[in-house]
Amino acid sequence: MKILFLACLKPKTGNHTTAERIRSHIESAGHICELRHAGEFQSSADVNSLLSQDPPFQGALAIHLYRAGRLLLDVQLPFGVIFGGTDINEDVKVEQKRAVMEQVLRKARFAVAFTTKLKEEAEIHLMSQSSKIYLQPQAWHCKNVPNILIILGPNIDPVLTAEVKSAVKRTTGVFLAHERSQQEVHAAMKRSFAVVNSSVSEGMSAAILEAMHLRVPVLARNIPGNAAVVQHEVTGLLYSSPQDFLHQSQRLLSDQELRERVVRNGKLYVEEHHSLEKERETYQRLVDSLHSV
Structure with a gap:
């Protein structure tokens, strides 16, 4: 056909x-x-x-x-x-x-x-x-250590892109990067402490699933599309506000047992359900x- x-x-x-x-x-x-x-x-x-x-x-x-x-x-x-x-x-x-x-x-x-x-x-x-x-x-595919956030992806919405670029210029430790191939993104994920999904609207985030498969912890905004694949404190961490994001990030940094648990469960979840x-x-x-x- x-x-x-x-x-x-x-x-x-x-x-x-x-x-x-x-x-x-x-x-x-x-x-x-x-x-x-x-x-x-x-x-x-x-x-x-x-x-x-x-x-x-x-x-x-x-x-x-x-x-x-x-x-x-x-x-x-x-x-x-x-x-x-x-x-x-x-x-x-x-x-x-x-x-x-x-x-x-x-x-x-x-x-x-x-x-x-x-x-x-x-x-x-x-x-x-x-x-x-x-x-x-x-399906897919410690304290006082300096941390940086890299925002990676294509510029799709010109208005939002301008807002993000303006905010990044005023913020220390946050950087913008152009889109990369899937292989390059996966390589970057493997070298990262965590993958963050800050979307306000999602169907199902391939980036989240890919991070879980690659055994990288996930921090995701608590919206229905993300909560459908990230179970808080089981397969990843969900946050609802900037303050909550900082709190959950600190937990992930300081609690090795939590980190190992969400990585292990995230990998098992992807293998079983995706x-x-x-x-x-x-x-x-x-x-x-x-x-x-």
């Missing part, structure tokens, strides 16, 4: 990494999967122009119901969608976007949520039938269902 896969593919982002991994699952089952950046298309008409190619496409897949899923509304192909996180956490607050996402979800053969919380939110806000949404977590093989089987089965009656 030839599958069109739409996603936001800004280089060296979590979305790009996730899309490439899912694409490899689909192709390992013998399908052809053409991964395209949703930003290339303005409307379903542009997508239909691509679909007219020979040999024809027989199904489609999209990550993020609004950014990519809306482009499939008028195509005459069976398709499935994957919640991106911001679609359920943020875009549902905009009535026009919510209405579009409801249409996408109604027309989709299936939808995939990374966490139980995302699935529940989708059922509430998008009036979706629970049976259509499948749950599939992502199996690459299970993820591969799920997407292969769902893609096969696009061609069934």
